[in-house]
Amino acid sequence: MPFIRIHTNIEVSEPESVLKKLSGIAAEKIGKPEAYVMTALSDKAVMTFGGSGEALAFIECKSIGLSETQTKGLSATLCSFCEQEMGIPKSRVYIEFAGAKGSMWGWKGGTF
Numbered sequence: 001m002p003f004i005r006i007h008t009n010i011e012v013s014e015p016e017s018v019l020k021k022l023s024g025i026a027a028e029k030i031g032k033p034e035a036y037v038m039t040a041l042s043d044k045a046v047m048t049f050g051g052s053g054e055a056l057a058f059i060e061c062k063s064i065g066l067s068e069t070q071t072k073g074l075s076a077t078l079c080s081f082c083e084q085e086m087g088i089p090k091s092r093v094y095i096e097f098a099g100a101k102g103s104m105w106g107w108k109g110g111t112f
Helices: 015-030 068-086
Strands: 003-008 038-042 057-064 093-100
Touching: 003 015, 003 068, 015 038, 015 068, 057 068, 068 093
Parallel strands: 003 038, 057 093
Antiparallel strands: 003 057
């Protein structure tokens, strides 16, 4: 049930490879089976940060039971990921974290 989407203004040359790596990282850091992890990438978006169109990313990180105690470590991991995998400086990455109750996450016609 973790979902991570990266929005970026750069073109990602191997998006599927990036998403597969991100999926494994999400499973490990959030502590959920990778079979439940969903990742998405929206590249080449028209975006600015601080009035500049230099490389940037906005990340949505959502999961059932995601706690505030996990977000600092996740922020460090996701920012490093963007820097290493896509060349986006950590200082040009924003992350939105959202935790949800199982009853607020649908799957297979029901909820968790």
